[in-house]
Amino acid sequence: MGYLRPDWRLLALAGLAAGLALSPFAAAQVDRATEVALVLGCLALALLRPAAPGQSRGAWASLLVLAALVVGVLLGTARLDAIDGGALHGSAGDDIDLRGYVVAVPRRSDGQVRVAVEGEDGRVLVEAHEPVADLRLGAEVEASGELAVPPPWYRSTLERQGIALMLKTGGIDLTGGRRGGFSGRLDLLRNRAEDALGRGMPEREAALARGFVLGQDDSIDPVTVEDFRRSGLSHLLAVSGQNVVLLMLLAGPLLGLLGVPLRARLFYLLGIVAIYIPIAGGGPSIQRAGVMGAAALVATMSGRPSSRVFALLAAAAVTLALNPRATGDPGWQLSFAAVVGIFLIARPLRDALAMRLGEGAFSRAVAEGGALTIAATLATAPLIATHFGTFSVASLVANILVLPAVAPAMWLGMITAALAQIPFAPVEWLNAVNALLLGYIAQVAAWCGRPSWASVDLGEPRPGVLAAAYAALALVALAVMRGGARMRVTRAGSWRLRRSADESRSRAPRRALLVVLAACAAISALILLAPVSGQTPPGGGLRITVLDVGQGDAILLQPAHAEAILVDGGPPGDGIAADLRAAGVDSLGAAVVTHDESDHAGGIADLLGTFPIHRVVYGFVTRRLLNQVRRSGAGMERVGEGSELRSGGLRLEVLWPPRVLLSGPVTANRNEDALVLLARWGRFSMLLTADAEAEVVPMDPGPIDVLKVAHHGSVDAGLGELLDRSAPSLAVISVGAGNSYGHPTEPILDTLAEHRVPVMRTDEDGSVVIDVDRDGFEVEGAG
Secondary structure (H helix, E strand, O other): OOOOOOOHHHHHHHHHHHHHHHHHHOOOOOOHHHHHHHHHHHHHHHHOOOOOOOHHHHHHHHHHHHHHHHHHHHHHHHHHHHHHHOEOOOOOOOEEEEEEEEOOOOEEEOOEEEEEEEEOOEEEEEEEEOOOOOOOOOEEEEEEEEEEOOOHHHHHHHHHOOOOOEEEEOOOEEEEEEOOHHHHHHHHHHHHHHHHHOOOOOHHHHHHHHHHHHOOOOOOOHHHHHHHHHHOOHHHHOOOHHHHHHHHHHHHHHHHHOOOOHHHHHHHHHHHHHHHHHHOOOOHHHHHHHHHHHHHHHHHHOOOHHHHHHHHHHHHHHHHHHOHHHHHOHHHHHHHHHHHHHHHHHHHHHHHHHHHHOOOHHHHHHHHHHHHHHHHHHHHHHHHHHHHOEEEOOHHHHHHHHHHHHHHHHHHHHHHHHHOOOOOOOOHHHHHHHHHHHHHHHHHHHHHHOOOOOEEEOOOOOHHHHHHHHHHHHHHHHHHHHHHOOEEEOOOOOEEEOOOHHHHHHOOHHHHHHHHHHHHHHHHHHHHHOOOOOEOOOOOOEEEEEOOOOOOOOEEEEEOOEOEEEEOOOOOOOOHHHHHHHOOOOOEEEEEEOOOOHHHHHHHHHHOOOOOEOEEEEOOOOHHHHHHHHHHOOEEEEOOOOOEEEEOOEEEEEEEOOHHHHOOOOOOOHHHHOOEEEEEEOOEEEEEOOOOOOOOOOOOOOOOOEEEOHHHHOOOOOHHHHHHHHOOOEEEEOOOOOOOOOOOOHHHHHHHHHOOOOEEEHHHHOOEEEEEEOOEEEEEEOO
16 A cells, blocks of 8 residues: 555545644534534445546545544534533632642642642632642642633643633642542552652652653752753653653563564553553543554554554544644644654664664664654754744754663653552662662753753744744655665665665655655644734834833833743832833733842832732842732742743843852842843843943853843943943943933943944933844834
8 A cells, every 4th residue: 555545544534633633723613413414424425435446536535535524623623612611610800619639730830839620610720829738630629719811821721621710729728538430540550659759769860750750740840850951851851752652662672582573562562551551640641642652653663654654643633532622732743743753764764773783682772762762853853943942952962862761761660650559569679770860861961951052042933934844854754765765674684775666666755755745744734723822022023122110120021922021110100010001911921020129129019919920030039029929929930040031932041140149148239139131032132231230240141232231320340341242232221311320320321332332221212112033123212
């Protein structure tokens, strides 16, 4: 069966998967009579299948795809109704008392806990401030509070989970009860595994073990998470299809050493996946990982291209039947892309590597694991860059370095989880060995993730670039597939060329090119179809507004398709909320308090409790302001040197103060403790100095485009050297007209003039607006 032959099973499955993917965008409901008619029409088409090829077969195939697509839309719509029907429905502002069961792993960050709870009236996301007790899956909890609409940046994620509202509460109490039935038995399996994975391990390694095996990443410390993200290893911290495939494929050669035949080996591996799903919790993400992993196994082990295509389509159909909104989930897209990459180039890459590494079981295992890693890394890199606006330079190297340790670490973790189901089974010796492997992986993540060059910011994600990247990968895949067609392995294990007519026909370049291009188009469509949420700046990819708030600082950053960030809010009573709404901002992803002086923090204090703010970011602040943040319900995050805030393509890197200073008392001069931030969007950068003068605070941002002059233009003997190092194209001074401090001072203006840096001032130019796009930036003043 060739790639182009219109096999009815592949056509029907492709149409069904496409219909399920399109169901979230269906604009109208179809009545029951029409549904029945469409289903009967599909059955009639199956019975009327032409017996011989010809023009009628092409028409029939088109009708079959269309009918399957309609059925997929109908099934997907029904599934979405069921998902949405399980959500708690009410009105924002309603006070409710909730009693229900924890149905997802809690997320702990910024001093807050967020957990999905299912009660009698439906599912809701409960949000509370720490401290909150350990919340295990299936535990019964009670909470009272006020319903609220999720912020825009969170709505699509919660919608995929069947959650419409948040419950903001002062605390979450455990009742001691647990859910029953089959779900309760799965909870028991998982809780036993969770306990065993932490037994006898250091805290960091225990958290990593739970992340690797159970997808429970909430207890991993932020520094380690950032190391994994920048090194391209973040996929290891959550159970994904790529992780399942990596584990199972590396287990394949071990089964081979035990004498298990190739076909039987496939069934053994599929059985391991089936056992793994309930141990890992059996949730939707784990189900997706298992289905995608099984599809990749079939794709890799099957010798027939049509079988691999069928497995891929089946995986897409099954996961979309579970949740038709999965196409908008980056995790689903990455899993799908990884499977496609494995399907297209893993086998020829494995053959090429094995030919160069030589014979032997170890060489074959290295070749198989290396091919899988390279194929999955290449296939997912464009998607990661599109979603997160960053590219990990060290990703491929890091993944290859950890390759020898990942599979054993997962194996040991799974064996530990399995032994945990046996009372009094000793697991400490397994954990002792696993801790060494996990420590090595964490060290590789630190080596490859902490250098400044490890991760490159790409700015605003553009679907056109995504399509171009996958088109380039298509050509690479075609070249690899054509090279793989020339090689085969003999029973003796040696490699030689094969140029038979059958091989040439089955891997004709024209057919291969059609397959890779179709795969690229499908992956790119996932991004183009996915709804985009967030606020778009009116002037380009990033709009920065240095607001005219008089003698104070307030800088608004609006990245495309993402939540706005406010750095300082000016003095109290200056009407910062009106300025934000005038700029088209109705909520903030973050409000940054550089230091707790009234001309910087006063405006943010005014916003608390009256303007939607997701989190308040700070270095040193007073207890009074912290208490006000807690009462407002906003999250809290303390940052220092090395921290990074992200919103879409925008990155805010914290350059000062060092983390070691955060543990000590605030200095007498609060300006010296102020947060210094470097804003990056693509190739554009702007240094936000707050009130930290360069003569006191060491800062070396490298070349920048714009400098926000420190302390409203106060005397700063270090400004000249900073200008020499950073060479900005523009300086902006936030200063009040006719202020009594003499700001900006003549020495500062003279230094800027000597370095030929143009200056804009809020006292003369009004609010300064900087519109950034990929071609550069433009500046205008409101004065």
